[in-house]
Amino acid sequence: MFNYDLHSHSTVSDGTLTPSDLVRRARDKGVDVLALTDHDEVAGYGAAVVESRRVGIQLLAGVEISVTWGRQTVHIVGLDVDPDSAGLVKGLSHLRDYRKWRGEEIGRRLENAGFVDAYSGALEYQQGDLLTRTHYGRFLVGVGAVETMQDAFKKYLLRGRPGYVSGKWASMEEALQWIHDAGGVAVVAHPARYGMTRTKLRSMLGEFIECGGEGLEVVSSSHNGNEIQTMGQHAVQLGLAASRGSDFHDPGNRWVELGRLPSLPKKCEPIWERWELGRHPRVPQTANR
Incomplete structure (x- = not known):
């Protein structure tokens, strides 16, 4: 099989x-x-x-x-x-255009929440053309804000959290x-x-x-x-x-x-x-x- x-x-x-x-x-x-x-x-x-x-x-x-x-x-x-x-x-292509704006907006919101250079920090984890919440999660783990990716989403990236942007x-x-x-x-x-x-x-x-x-x-x-x-x-x-x-x-x-x-x-x-x-x-x- x-x-x-x-x-x-x-x-x-x-x-x-x-x-x-x-x-x-x-x-x-x-x-x-x-x-x-x-x-x-x-x-x-x-x-x-x-x-x-x-x-x-x-x-x-x-x-x-x-x-x-x-x-x-x-x-x-x-x-x-x-x-x-x-x-x-x-x-x-249209979805990726929206993703670009959304990636920038998540960065702005996290920076307003006190994370200095969140956008540029997330970009360091980006290897392709798309910037996603996963890259921000890795950034948050990397700066010590949370211990795990799961915590990054729960505390900062899901609905009602500082870095959430509706899709x-x-x-x-x-x-x-x-x-x-x-x-x-x-x-x-x-x-x-x-x-x-x-x-x-x-x-x-x-x-x-x-x-x-x-x-x-x-x-x-x-x-x-x-x-x-x-x-x-x-x-x-x-x-x-x-x-x-x-x-x-x-x-x-x-x-x-x-x-x-x-x-x-x-x-x-x-x-x-x-x-x-x-x-x-x-x-x-x-x-x-």
Whole structure:
């Protein structure tokens, strides 16, 4: 049985490994099929697919798109997308423009809260083109304001905290349109992490399905055993395929590792049964962006 890890990040967004290093680590950790799913960006796929061919691992082009739903941010993973799709590239470009402003605004708010040079400090942790809350979290840990990334988010970066800036992302309909225009399948990422009531979660999933959504990330490093079973039940009841992904960012986080995930619950239909692997095997134009 193949080891699928369909959610991972590189330095192109907020991971700490380059796309090539990420692929090599996935191979070394026993992953057979990896999806590179950087936030609102597909530029890492070119280097990653070259390395995947060299080391012998199946790579899927993917993306994690930020969506505003019901005044809350949720993430939709697109799997097996064509990274050169004009609609996808254009849509993601708009989100990155907003991310740039948001990154600067978080810095301003943290500086108003007493953190000198928060913006420039966060930039020191940025390795790609995107400045994210994760980079600010690393900055806050680095200056000793908190001990862990989790504390950084809880104390400074979540709703109601000094560095919080509300997201104005894509709509559910827009995100799924971009993914489908690119020939991919859409998956709701780490659904238990949003802290929604059952009623609210089913409402969100209902809109996702109405827009053509296909999958639910049942197994995630964000989910405990009970949450995996609960999300598996939602997937079965709603006819959604089940996905499996570590949401790997950093080898320094010993709690999250590529490929180190439980199996899907038995009654779930694996998402990988819904597409043909290797449909986009070429090195895309995005490799040169």
